[in-house]
Amino acid sequence: MARKSASGRIGIADVAVKAGVSHATVSRVMNGNFTVDPDIAARVRAAAAELKYQPNPVGRSLALGKTDTIGIVVPDLANPTFQAILRGLSRAAAEDGYRVLIADSFEVSSEESILAGEARRRCDGLVLCAPRMSDAELEEIAPSLHPLVLINRTTAAPHVPSLVVDYGQGVQDIAGHLVELGHTRLAFLAGPPRSASNEMRLKGLETFKAAHPEVQVTMLEGGSDFDTGHEAVDAVLASGATGILAFNDLVAMGLMSGLHERGLDVPGDISVTGFDDIPFAKYTTPALTTGAVPITELGEQAWHQLRALIRKEEDGTPGGRYHPRLEVRASTGPAKAPRSTVHG
Amino acid sequence: MARKSASGRIGIADVAVKAGVSHATVSRVMNGNFTVDPDIAARVRAAAAELKYQPNPVGRSLALGKTDTIGIVVPDLANPTFQAILRGLSRAAAEDGYRVLIADSFEVSSEESILAGEARRRCDGLVLCAPRMSDAELEEIAPSLHPLVLINRTTAAPHVPSLVVDYGQGVQDIAGHLVELGHTRLAFLAGPPRSASNEMRLKGLETFKAAHPEVQVTMLEGGSDFDTGHEAVDAVLASGATGILAFNDLVAMGLMSGLHERGLDVPGDISVTGFDDIPFAKYTTPALTTGAVPITELGEQAWHQLRALIRKEEDGTPGGRYHPRLEVRASTGPAKAPRSTVHG
DNA sequence: GCAAAGCGAGAAAGCGTTTTCTCGCTAGTT
DNA sequence: AACTAGCGAGAAAACGCTTTCTCGCTTTGC
Numbered sequence: 001m002a003r004k005s006a007s008g009r010i011g012i013a014d015v016a017v018k019a020g021v022s023h024a025t026v027s028r029v030m031n032g033n034f035t036v037d038p039d040i041a042a043r044v045r046a047a048a049a050e051l052k053y054q055p056n057p058v059g060r061s062l063a064l065g066k067t068d069t070i071g072i073v074v075p076d077l078a079n080p081t082f083q084a085i086l087r088g089l090s091r092a093a094a095e096d097g098y099r100v101l102i103a104d105s106f107e108v109s110s111e112e113s114i115l116a117g118e119a120r121r122r123c124d125g126l127v128l129c130a131p132r133m134s135d136a137e138l139e140e141i142a143p144s145l146h147p148l149v150l151i152n153r154t155t156a157a158p159h160v161p162s163l164v165v166d167y168g169q170g171v172q173d174i175a176g177h178l179v180e181l182g183h184t185r186l187a188f189l190a191g192p193p194r195s196a197s198n199e200m201r202l203k204g205l206e207t208f209k210a211a212h213p214e215v216q217v218t219m220l221e222g223g224s225d226f227d228t229g230h231e232a233v234d235a236v237l238a239s240g241a242t243g244i245l246a247f248n249d250l251v252a253m254g255l256m257s258g259l260h261e262r263g264l265d266v267p268g269d270i271s272v273t274g275f276d277d278i279p280f281a282k283y284t285t286p287a288l289t290t291g292a293v294p295i296t297e298l299g300e301q302a303w304h305q306l307r308a309l310i311r312k313e314e315d316g317t318p319g320g321r322y323h324p325r326l327e328v329r330a331s332t333g334p335a336k337a338p339r340s341t342v343h344g
Numbered sequence: 345m346a347r348k349s350a351s352g353r354i355g356i357a358d359v360a361v362k363a364g365v366s367h368a369t370v371s372r373v374m375n376g377n378f379t380v381d382p383d384i385a386a387r388v389r390a391a392a393a394e395l396k397y398q399p400n401p402v403g404r405s406l407a408l409g410k411t412d413t414i415g416i417v418v419p420d421l422a423n424p425t426f427q428a429i430l431r432g433l434s435r436a437a438a439e440d441g442y443r444v445l446i447a448d449s450f451e452v453s454s455e456e457s458i459l460a461g462e463a464r465r466r467c468d469g470l471v472l473c474a475p476r477m478s479d480a481e482l483e484e485i486a487p488s489l490h491p492l493v494l495i496n497r498t499t500a501a502p503h504v505p506s507l508v509v510d511y512g513q514g515v516q517d518i519a520g521h522l523v524e525l526g527h528t529r530l531a532f533l534a535g536p537p538r539s540a541s542n543e544m545r546l547k548g549l550e551t552f553k554a555a556h557p558e559v560q561v562t563m564l565e566g567g568s569d570f571d572t573g574h575e576a577v578d579a580v581l582a583s584g585a586t587g588i589l590a591f592n593d594l595v596a597m598g599l600m601s602g603l604h605e606r607g608l609d610v611p612g613d614i615s616v617t618g619f620d621d622i623p624f625a626k627y628t629t630p631a632l633t634t635g636a637v638p639i640t641e642l643g644e645q646a647w648h649q650l651r652a653l654i655r656k657e658e659d660g661t662p663g664g665r666y667h668p669r670l671e672v673r674a675s676t677g678p679a680k681a682p683r684s685t686v687h688g
Numbered sequence: 689g690c691a692a693a694g695c696g697a698g699a700a701a702g703c704g705t706t707t708t709c710t711c712g713c714t715a716g717t718t
Numbered sequence: 719a720a721c722t723a724g725c726g727a728g729a730a731a732a733c734g735c736t737t738t739c740t741c742g743c744t745t746t747g748c
Binding site for chain 2: 725726727728729730732733734735
């Protein structure tokens with residue numbers, strides 16, 4: 001008869017009395033400590049099995065000072081990019097017996113610091129994706145979040161690896177591809193104004209413009225989702241550009257959808273490119289030319305970096321840099337002669 | 345000067361000595377207990393702020409017997425359906441101050457029980473999506489997982505709400521829609537063999553066939569992802585069907601992509617339908633006709649059910665049933681005359 | 689045959705909170 | 719003025735586990 005502990009759940013004490021040993025011995029057996037007499041160990045194991053005893057992880061965490069859990073802060077779980085990072089992170093962490101706690105900030109960057117702090121205290125480490133957080137704030141909280149791995153951000157705080165995608169280079173590659181196809185009027189459908197990765201794209205475009213003075217590049221306001229792209233049709237057409245670099249694949253898909261509704265042909269009339277290479281990108285019609293980022297792998301790497309930090313391994317590489325690979329598909333093609341434009 | 349506790353982090357004891365009071369008083373102040381003298385409370389708060397004290401959630405969880413965390417077990421985080429459930433769940437739970445721990449079983453259903461148990465012990469409740477788990481296994485573990493909410497599964501265990509989508513009805517609605525368009529030869533591109541929701545679809549189709557003996561319905565083996573749909577093109581064409589019910593939107597998209605490559609027109613030659621209405625469904629070309637399931641809302645409801653269980657509210661409704669809404673878009677159209685087929 | 693060494697298991701002290709219990713002090717009542 | 723009621727805050731127990739410390743037993747070596 002199992003004497004249930006106060007909480008109603010079976011605890012180590014119940015196993016101890018059933019096996020006629022002390023708590024300590026039960027703990028030793030459960031943790032594979034071999035200094036226990038085999039007979040007693042067997043008795044304990046039998047008792048544990050009979051009572052279906054499962055150690056309480058909270059008590060364990062308190063005693064051990066670790067939770068075997070890591071946290072990830074994302075700005076928007078609806079975004080396929082962060083879904084992919086989460087997926088890679090979760091899979092890699094699971095292989096090492098770690099679980100993942102998610103904290104979705106729902107794009108309210110003011111809450112991000114608090115959210116990150118709370119998540120961190122429940123976990124052994126944190127992966128932070130906070131594209132909208134100000135640099136100042138990031139610098140301020142980074143030290144208190146250690147072990148910490150940053151995605152697409154950097155900090156001066158020591159021992160904080162950053163995994164960053166070279167959006168600047170990627171955008172240049174894409175622009176180069178369009179120019180090779182004969183496009184001389186490009187437009188960049190920008191991301192959210194305070195996005196760090198958008199900044200990187202803008203810097204890349206500046207570099208590109210400097211190297212290609214003959215190409216006209218129009219900057220258009222945008223966002224990061226379908227609707228943004230869909231609503232941008234008018235602005236895109238007004239720009240007179242024939243090659244459009246959308247902030248990401250979502251925006252590109254929205255744009256293509258909008259262009260389609262207007263009866264325009266992609267890439268016949270206008271070439272459209274995305275960024276990220278989300279799983280759906282190759283299934284759009286036409287299939288989307290994009291800057292492919294190994295996003296899932298990025299999540300996986302985030303875990304490896306974090307693991308090194310948690311294990312206090314000194315030899316961990318201090319982050320990593322990912323170069324997007326230009327993935328040419330069917331949404332880009334040769335430029336046709338410039339159309340007449342509204343402001344031309 | 346903060347006397348750091350052994351662990352290196354600042355604890356309640358540090359605040360206590362700094363404020364010149366006992367641990368108990370600090371705890372009282374931090375929890376808004378008003379039996380503390382305002383002057384002392386202020387002193388404690390000042391000390392806490394100065395030391396940047398943040399209560400350790402693990403110690404708190406042990407004392408309180410709750411973690412303010414819930415778990416969700418999903419078979420595949422790459423699947424947009426589960427991403428949407430997770431999103432809805434996470435958002436709703438966050439509003440009540442709960443966090444979400446994810447456990448991805450990566451489709452290895454043999455691990456699901458263990459995974460679910462482990463996740464449950466770290467949390468105050470669990471949401472279980474386990475479409476491939478056998479009924480017997482589900483019945484066995486369900487009681488030990490309480491508080492538990494099931495998605496698209498039911499169990500005889502008491503106090504286990506189920507949120508189920510009526511795929512059977514949905515599939516009948518879709519088939520009916522195709523028949524109205526004049527299709528008399530349909531094919532069902534089935535989901536994974538042991539999927540519970542696939543069973544529901546099959547049952548629905550049986551009902552449909554009984555009511556429409558004049559319609560020929562071919563069953564085709566399938567799966568649940570893009571590639572499954574893409575690879576099914578030959579089988580679909582061989583069936584001679586003009587109206588295809590794909591297991592879900594992903595499969596439908598893969599199929600449309602494959603048909604497109606073969607130079608076939610959707611819906612001119614073949615009508616294709618999906619299921620779920622994932623965010624991308626309306627952006628495919630042609631836009632996908634599908635059975636729309638309010639998936640995010642389902643995640644949200646899962647939290648509400650779970651919350652009622654956690655709070656031991658007796659009046660909680662015992663689950664819910666969702667009826668897919670037929671979302672007619674451009675991937676379905678009038679049937680053309682039957683083509684010649686390979687067999688029959 | 690006795691002392692020292694070694695080993696196995698129980699007692700107890702943490703881990704960082706919350707909460708009950710207790711006690712001392714103040715105020716209020718007759 | 720004395721006694722009680724009430725209240726505020728410290729001491730200590732509890733949450734469930736791990737781990738060090740300690741002690742008693744057995745074994746080994748001289």
